[in-house]
Each structure stands twice: as structure tokens, then as C-alpha cells.
Amino acid sequence: MSDDAAATAVSAPVRALVFDAPGEPLDVLSLRELPPAAQPGPGEVLSPINPSDVNTVQGKYPLSPRLPGGVPGHEGVAEVVTVGEQVTGLSPGDWVIPMAPATGTWRTHGTFPAANWHRVPQEIGLAAAATILINPPTALAMLEIFVDLAHGDTVAQNGATSAVGEAVIQIAKARGIRTINLIRERADMEATVSRLKSLGADLVTTEARLVDDLKASGLPAPRLGLNCVGGSAAQAVTRILQDGGTLVTYGGMSMQPVTASTAAMIFKDISFRGFWLSGRWAKEQGREGRAAALDRIVGFYRAGQLEAPQVHPFPLGAWRDAFAALAAPHRGRKIVLDMRDEAQAGATAQ
Amino acid sequence: MSDDAAATAVSAPVRALVFDAPGEPLDVLSLRELPPAAQPGPGEVLSPINPSDVNTVQGKYPLSPRLPGGVPGHEGVAEVVTVGEQVTGLSPGDWVIPMAPATGTWRTHGTFPAANWHRVPQEIGLAAAATILINPPTALAMLEIFVDLAHGDTVAQNGATSAVGEAVIQIAKARGIRTINLIRERADMEATVSRLKSLGADLVTTEARLVDDLKASGLPAPRLGLNCVGGSAAQAVTRILQDGGTLVTYGGMSMQPVTASTAAMIFKDISFRGFWLSGRWAKEQGREGRAAALDRIVGFYRAGQLEAPQVHPFPLGAWRDAFAALAAPHRGRKIVLDMRDEAQAGATAQ
Structure with missing residues (x-):
């Protein structure tokens, strides 16, 4: 890769779960390779599969990514890979959670406005960070x-x-x-x-x-x-x-x-x-109120008053197994997609 | 009747619909003669039969007169027959509506604290006055x-x-x-x-x-x-x-x-x-707020913004016919009990 190319496309090709039209997740989702992120922002680390994500794919949720080619996933924790020149308050290596609706977190990397993300401290741990948003x-x-x-x-x-x-x-x-x-x-x-x-x-x-x-x-x-x-x-x-x-x-x-x-x-x-x-809560709170609520949750974690949920991670490539695990009753763990191997796979493929 | 007796019992014997235990109205209600009212207060004129009255007799309403011997009827208009010496603001001939819970309006006469009643102007008419409370x-x-x-x-x-x-x-x-x-x-x-x-x-x-x-x-x-x-x-x-x-x-x-x-x-x-x-409304409003709401309703009547409901009166003695009429669909009229003949009947009997 030449230095010139590196200036606009520094990520490996992005791998993401994508759907083109609503339907049952196993029918309509596919794992695709997307173009590398230009000036990449966060790379995803863990993204839970929530009922609202499943409903989004089914077309039964009021928030959806644009179709065709939509990436589902409302929640997850990402690591900042690099930031633009104007960006303050976020640095490479920071953990961030998405504050915009329907971010599409079931992907390895993406480029986003910095304002769409809220920093969370790494001391709360990956499972807590991945599941703190909702x-x-x-x-x-x-x-x-x-x-x-x-x-x-x-x-x-x-x-x-x-x-x-x-x-x-x-x-x-x-x-x-x-x-x-x-x-x-x-x-x-x-x-x-x-x-x-x-x-x-x-x-x-x-x-x-x-x-x-x-x-x-x-x-x-x-x-x-x-x-x-x-x-x-x-x-x-x-x-x-x-x-x-x-x-x-x-x-x-x-x-x-x-x-x-x-x-x-x-x-x-x-x-x-x-x-x-x-819904109304987010509207009434605005970005600041929502961030304040998240910081209060961080406070509960720091005070030892909240335990991170048990998570059951699946590599992004094993997403079909993750959806199968969702259907098991009384599982007692949150099913999460783990992007790290896939990000690595993409980097290797490059 | 001697003058002495008149001092403590000036009404004719009271006739009232009475029930002793909950049940279907036609099964448990009976028209009985009660002792004359001592220092009588209001005599009833018209009292509607509301669904809540029927539910009271059935034992399915949270407010009930004391049983046995309870007189149902939450609503109605009464005419003041005489007032005690301390009573101000009410005079014989005034029309009043009951402000206490479960007054028991299905009767010809009764003796009550003056504070339990709220005066309504006769200009709104009998049907409006009888049905204004609820x-x-x-x-x-x-x-x-x-x-x-x-x-x-x-x-x-x-x-x-x-x-x-x-x-x-x-x-x-x-x-x-x-x-x-x-x-x-x-x-x-x-x-x-x-x-x-x-x-x-x-x-x-x-x-x-x-x-x-x-x-x-x-x-x-x-x-x-x-x-x-x-x-x-x-x-x-x-x-x-x-x-x-x-x-x-x-x-x-x-x-x-x-x-x-x-x-x-x-x-x-x-x-x-x-x-x-x-329920909560009455508690939060208190007596004054409730009276103010009634006065606002009187205002709507006076301004010609509210029409009195059509009523279908039944003499108290024909109460069984009144209940039968209740069951007719789309009747478009409020069924009311008319005490005037019964009051007269009582007076004649005396």
C-alpha cells in the first residue's frame, strides 16, 4: 500500500452484517466485505444482538438503517482507530458507544462524525461497555x-x-x-x-x-x-x-x-x-441528558453497584450460531458479536 | 297531628327503595315505608338511576350505604322542606344536590346535615338539576x-x-x-x-x-x-x-x-x-373544587351551551318498570325516579 492510498483508506476492508430488505435475520442477513473506511473512525469491538436489532431486521422496529445495504445493530462498544484533525476529546484507543440512532454496529470498522460517540472508561470492562447503552x-x-x-x-x-x-x-x-x-x-x-x-x-x-x-x-x-x-x-x-x-x-x-x-x-x-x-425519553433528554444518564450508569459500575451482564461472544463470522443461541430459552447471557477476529481477518486478507 | 309532634316529625312517612344485601336490583330492592324525617331536610324530587347505582345494589361498586336497610342512589335533586336554626344559605323551596358519598337519593324525604348539599338554581330546570352531579x-x-x-x-x-x-x-x-x-x-x-x-x-x-x-x-x-x-x-x-x-x-x-x-x-x-x-378527582378537588365544577356546569346551562338530557321519569312506586326500561337498548333518555307522587301518597296516608 502506498503512502498516498493510506491517507484516504487506512482500514482493512470493512466486514459487516448487511441486509437489503426486511425479513427473518437468518434469511436476509449476509456477512459482506465493504470498502475500507476512509479516515476511519471507530472500529467495533463487541456489539450485542438485542431484541430491537432482530425487530429492525424483521422490519418491525421504527428505526432502521437505509436499505438496501443496511447494517443493523443499535448498540456496541468501539475503539477509536484514528480521528480527524478537528476532533477534540477523542483519541485513538478510546472506547466509545454510539449516540446516533441506528448506527449499524454489526461491522468491523466505520467512519462517523465524532459527535455520534460517547466515551466510556475502559475500567468498567468490555462486557459492561458493550451493553451500557440501552x-x-x-x-x-x-x-x-x-x-x-x-x-x-x-x-x-x-x-x-x-x-x-x-x-x-x-x-x-x-x-x-x-x-x-x-x-x-x-x-x-x-x-x-x-x-x-x-x-x-x-x-x-x-x-x-x-x-x-x-x-x-x-x-x-x-x-x-x-x-x-x-x-x-x-x-x-x-x-x-x-x-x-x-x-x-x-x-x-x-x-x-x-x-x-x-x-x-x-x-x-x-x-x-x-x-x-x-422515543419521548431521548427527545426530552437530548444528547446531554442521554450522556448524563450513561455517566450515571458508569458511576454505578465504578461504585460496584452494578455487575456487568454475562455475555456469550460469537465471532462476527459465526453470526448464524449467534442467532441460533438467541433462541435458546433462559440463556442468562447476552449474545454479542465479537468483531476482533474479523477485523484481523480483514487486515490479513489485505 | 299536635303541635308538639310537629316539632320533631314534620314529614309524612318516608318512602324509599331499600336493600339489605347485595344482589340484582329486582331481586333485592323493595319499596318500604320508613319513619317520618325528624326536622326534615330535603325531600327528593327526581333521582336518576345510574349504572353506578345498579352496581351499588349488586355490590360491585366501591361506595355503598350501610346494610341492611340501605337506600341506594348517588344523585338527584331535592327540595328543601325546612332547615334547622343554625343553617344559613339554604331556605325552604331551594333546590339542592347531594355532595356526600352514597347519600341514598331513592327516597321521598330525609334529614341530613346542610353541608351535604349544594344549591342549584331552578332556572336550569328539573331534568338538568337531577342529572348535574355526575x-x-x-x-x-x-x-x-x-x-x-x-x-x-x-x-x-x-x-x-x-x-x-x-x-x-x-x-x-x-x-x-x-x-x-x-x-x-x-x-x-x-x-x-x-x-x-x-x-x-x-x-x-x-x-x-x-x-x-x-x-x-x-x-x-x-x-x-x-x-x-x-x-x-x-x-x-x-x-x-x-x-x-x-x-x-x-x-x-x-x-x-x-x-x-x-x-x-x-x-x-x-x-x-x-x-x-x-376517586382521586374528588379527593384532590375537595368540597370546594367539586362545588366550583358544578357551578361551571350551571354556567354552561345558563349560557345555552349545554342541553338538559332527555329524562324518562317513573313514579317511585313504579320502580320495577324503571329498571325494566333501563335494559332497553339505545333508549336515549336517562331513567329517573320521580318522588313527587309518592311523597303525596305518604302525605295522604298520614
């Missing part, structure tokens, strides 16, 4: 914007083993708020209960046992309920809410909607709300 | 407390021919807010549409035609939806709400709950709330 701020925001919770109040949630669920347990614990956690019946029940309790959960139970276990626990009825499941698991949480309580839905794993009972709304003054980090 | 303030409050509506905004509602629905149309019209009104398919479709339009409705349509008719109307999507039906009629209203809109449920005529779609809550930021005039 799940922990979702937990933090839901605990703060719907109900003015006081020390000692309780929050109930279903899907407690989800990444958001585990962040809710830990952030609530750090703030002196107690959590009532619904999980599904499963083979490794004891281990799951024990893990959630080690994170700070006050009560871990199932739909069938919830009312009895809550009574026996002596915990007050919750003022806030969080729902990522729907159907009967949403009704179970609604049923134990205090009068005037709020059920916030942020996911629909069961594909069943929430049944909002007329009597619950009228006589118990229960509100049913929704939360989407990329 | 439906119009419900409409007014729902239009004001959930969404900050501006001139030209639209509100959508189902059950538009209900007493609340008609009040919503008229109060919205008076405030420059436009209404999209869902009604059920019925035989007298044209007459119903024409009546609601004469009250100020901007669009009157059915579930099946709603989306097309709204588009053709050029009206903006509503920010507030009002639901007293549930089921598909609630979904129809939810579907046309703007992003960030609110669906307020104040009744459940279809006995079907509201389906709160996960996508509507998350991606469209739709909130599902409930409203109960005797």
Missing part, C-alpha cells in the same frame, strides 16, 4: 420518571432475569428501593433465585405464588410495576399494585398485549404506560 | 385533567350517545375542541347522527367506518380518547390517537377490558388511564 438507562429511567419512589418503596417486575430486569434490581437496591421479581418456572429455579437475590432482589417468585409470597414477605404493595412480558405476567403485576399505581410496559416477550381492566383503571386509578428509550 | 362534571374533568387541549384539537370517544358522551360533545364545542364520536350501528342511525351533530359533534361514525371517515373529515388525529365501552370500541379509539395520546376509560359497558397494545404503549407512547369522579 438496558441500564432503560432501567434507570423507568425507576425515575413515572413514580416518585421513596426509600423503602417497592417495585414489581416480570422478566426479572432479562438484562433490564437485572439492572432494575441493582439500581433499585442502590437507591434503597425494594424489588418484587417475577420469573417463569424453570429447571434451575434455585440457582436463578439465588443469583437474583445476590444482585439485591428482595423477593423472587412466580406468577402462581406471587400473591402468597408477597403477603408472607411483609413488603408493601408496589407503586410501580414494570412489564416486558405481557399477558398473564402483566396481569399478575397489575393485580398487586397499590391504588394509584403505574404499570410501565417496555417489552412484549410473550407477544400478548396487556389487559387493562376497567375496574383497575377506574376504581384503583391504575395507569398503563409505555417506555421506549429512543 | 355526568357533566365527569365530561368536564376528563376534557381538562389528562391532556392540555388547545383550540382546534380533537377528542375521540365511544359511547357518544351516553349522558357523559353528550356532555363531552357540548362542553368540548363550547371550548373550541372538536369531537370524533363513535356510535353503535342502530336502526335510527340518521336520527342519532343528526341529534349528536345538533349538539355540536364534528364527526359521528361507527367502528367500521371510523378510519375512513376520519381521513375524509380532514380533522387532526385526536390527542385524547374517551372510552366507556371497552373491547373493540376502545381499540378503535386507541388506533386513531396521535403519538403521545391518552385513552381515558370511565366505564365498561361491553364488559370487555381495554387491550393495551405493547407497540402502542412503547412506540406510540399511548397512555391508558382511568377516571372516576368519586
Whole structure:
């Protein structure tokens, strides 16, 4: 490679997961080689596969990269390779997370405006950095914007083993708020209960046992309920809410909607709300508020109040295996794409 | 009757609808003669039979008179017969409406603290006075407390021919807010549409035609939806709400709950709330705020901005016929109990 060429194309060819039209990920995604990044910015390190990423590929998510040739991936951590002359505040080697919508993180390298990225300290570790953008701020925001919770109040949630669920347990614990956690019946029940309790959960139970276990626990009825499941698991949480309580839905794993009972709304003054980090919250917070929330999450990590989720990394080239692993129930780990081997492969190919 | 006796018992024997234990109204209610009111306060004139009254007798409403021997009836207009020496601001002949919970208005006379009553001017007429307590303030409050509506905004509602629905149309019209009104398919479709339009409705349509008719109307999507039906009629209203809109449920005529779609809550930021005039609203308003709302309703009547509902009066003695009339569909009139003949009957019997 001549010095002249190096001035405009310093990365290896970029390898990325790309789709041209919406569909099931295994049908429409392919791993392609894209032109080298000109004046490359960040190279990706780890990028989680979130449900919202899958929905993006399916065409069921309101944010999408431009098609054809779109690269999915809303989240991930990247390492800055080089920066333009005008760029201050970012240096090669820094870890950064994407702040623009639908960045397309399932790729080895890319060139982006510096303003699209937010620096995170490497001391929090790769797994935390890769997964900090969406799940922990979702937990933090839901605990703060719907109900003015006081020390000692309780929050109930279903899907407690989800990444958001585990962040809710830990952030609530750090703030002196107690959590009532619904999980599904499963083979490794004891281990799951024990893990959630080690994170700070006050009560871990199932739909069938919830009312009895809550009574026996002596915990007050919750003022806030969080729902990522729907159907009967949403009704179970609604049923134990205090009068005037709020059920916030942020996911629909069961594909069943929430049944909002007329009597619950009228006589118990229960509100049913929704939360989407990329929706009204992001608009109201602006770039600065979003960055501030991320810095608060970094603070929880630094204080040892938040544990990084367990991740199960797959090399980008093994993306089909990653999607297969997504389908396994109760996996207890976040599936992430690891770009490092592919970046190396690209460099070698060059 | 001697003068001595008149000092403590000046009314005829009181006749009232009474129940001893919850059940279906026709099974458990009976018209009984109660002792004459001592130092009688108001005598009832007209008392509507509201769904909440029926639910009270069924034991399905959170407010109930003490049982056994409870007299139902939350609403109605009474005429002051005589007042105690300390009472100021009320005089014999005044029309008053009950401000205490579960007053038990299905009776000819009663003795009550003066503070439990609020005076209404006779110029608004008997039908308006008898029905002012619950439906119009419900409409007014729902239009004001959930969404900050501006001139030209639209509100959508189902059950538009209900007493609340008609009040919503008229109060919205008076405030420059436009209404999209869902009604059920019925035989007298044209007459119903024409009546609601004469009250100020901007669009009157059915579930099946709603989306097309709204588009053709050029009206903006509503920010507030009002639901007293549930089921598909609630979904129809939810579907046309703007992003960030609110669906307020104040009744459940279809006995079907509201389906709160996960996508509507998350991606469209739709909130599902409930409203109960005797719940948080009454608590937050206090006696003064409630009286002020009633006086505002009186103002709408005086300004000719609100029409009194059509009423179908039944003598108290014909209460079984009144309940039978309640069951007739699309009746378009409020069923009210008329105490005047019974009061007369009691007086004659005496």
C-alpha cells in the first residue's frame, strides 16, 4: 500500500452484517466485505444482538438503517482507530458507544462524525461497555420518571432475569428501593433465585405464588410495576399494585398485549404506560441528558453497584450460531458479536 | 297531628327503595315505608338511576350505604322542606344536590346535615338539576385533567350517545375542541347522527367506518380518547390517537377490558388511564373544587351551551318498570325516579 492510498483508506476492508430488505435475520442477513473506511473512525469491538436489532431486521422496529445495504445493530462498544484533525476529546484507543440512532454496529470498522460517540472508561470492562447503552438507562429511567419512589418503596417486575430486569434490581437496591421479581418456572429455579437475590432482589417468585409470597414477605404493595412480558405476567403485576399505581410496559416477550381492566383503571386509578428509550425519553433528554444518564450508569459500575451482564461472544463470522443461541430459552447471557477476529481477518486478507 | 309532634316529625312517612344485601336490583330492592324525617331536610324530587347505582345494589361498586336497610342512589335533586336554626344559605323551596358519598337519593324525604348539599338554581330546570352531579362534571374533568387541549384539537370517544358522551360533545364545542364520536350501528342511525351533530359533534361514525371517515373529515388525529365501552370500541379509539395520546376509560359497558397494545404503549407512547369522579378527582378537588365544577356546569346551562338530557321519569312506586326500561337498548333518555307522587301518597296516608 502506498503512502498516498493510506491517507484516504487506512482500514482493512470493512466486514459487516448487511441486509437489503426486511425479513427473518437468518434469511436476509449476509456477512459482506465493504470498502475500507476512509479516515476511519471507530472500529467495533463487541456489539450485542438485542431484541430491537432482530425487530429492525424483521422490519418491525421504527428505526432502521437505509436499505438496501443496511447494517443493523443499535448498540456496541468501539475503539477509536484514528480521528480527524478537528476532533477534540477523542483519541485513538478510546472506547466509545454510539449516540446516533441506528448506527449499524454489526461491522468491523466505520467512519462517523465524532459527535455520534460517547466515551466510556475502559475500567468498567468490555462486557459492561458493550451493553451500557440501552438496558441500564432503560432501567434507570423507568425507576425515575413515572413514580416518585421513596426509600423503602417497592417495585414489581416480570422478566426479572432479562438484562433490564437485572439492572432494575441493582439500581433499585442502590437507591434503597425494594424489588418484587417475577420469573417463569424453570429447571434451575434455585440457582436463578439465588443469583437474583445476590444482585439485591428482595423477593423472587412466580406468577402462581406471587400473591402468597408477597403477603408472607411483609413488603408493601408496589407503586410501580414494570412489564416486558405481557399477558398473564402483566396481569399478575397489575393485580398487586397499590391504588394509584403505574404499570410501565417496555417489552412484549410473550407477544400478548396487556389487559387493562376497567375496574383497575377506574376504581384503583391504575395507569398503563409505555417506555421506549429512543422515543419521548431521548427527545426530552437530548444528547446531554442521554450522556448524563450513561455517566450515571458508569458511576454505578465504578461504585460496584452494578455487575456487568454475562455475555456469550460469537465471532462476527459465526453470526448464524449467534442467532441460533438467541433462541435458546433462559440463556442468562447476552449474545454479542465479537468483531476482533474479523477485523484481523480483514487486515490479513489485505 | 299536635303541635308538639310537629316539632320533631314534620314529614309524612318516608318512602324509599331499600336493600339489605347485595344482589340484582329486582331481586333485592323493595319499596318500604320508613319513619317520618325528624326536622326534615330535603325531600327528593327526581333521582336518576345510574349504572353506578345498579352496581351499588349488586355490590360491585366501591361506595355503598350501610346494610341492611340501605337506600341506594348517588344523585338527584331535592327540595328543601325546612332547615334547622343554625343553617344559613339554604331556605325552604331551594333546590339542592347531594355532595356526600352514597347519600341514598331513592327516597321521598330525609334529614341530613346542610353541608351535604349544594344549591342549584331552578332556572336550569328539573331534568338538568337531577342529572348535574355526575355526568357533566365527569365530561368536564376528563376534557381538562389528562391532556392540555388547545383550540382546534380533537377528542375521540365511544359511547357518544351516553349522558357523559353528550356532555363531552357540548362542553368540548363550547371550548373550541372538536369531537370524533363513535356510535353503535342502530336502526335510527340518521336520527342519532343528526341529534349528536345538533349538539355540536364534528364527526359521528361507527367502528367500521371510523378510519375512513376520519381521513375524509380532514380533522387532526385526536390527542385524547374517551372510552366507556371497552373491547373493540376502545381499540378503535386507541388506533386513531396521535403519538403521545391518552385513552381515558370511565366505564365498561361491553364488559370487555381495554387491550393495551405493547407497540402502542412503547412506540406510540399511548397512555391508558382511568377516571372516576368519586376517586382521586374528588379527593384532590375537595368540597370546594367539586362545588366550583358544578357551578361551571350551571354556567354552561345558563349560557345555552349545554342541553338538559332527555329524562324518562317513573313514579317511585313504579320502580320495577324503571329498571325494566333501563335494559332497553339505545333508549336515549336517562331513567329517573320521580318522588313527587309518592311523597303525596305518604302525605295522604298520614
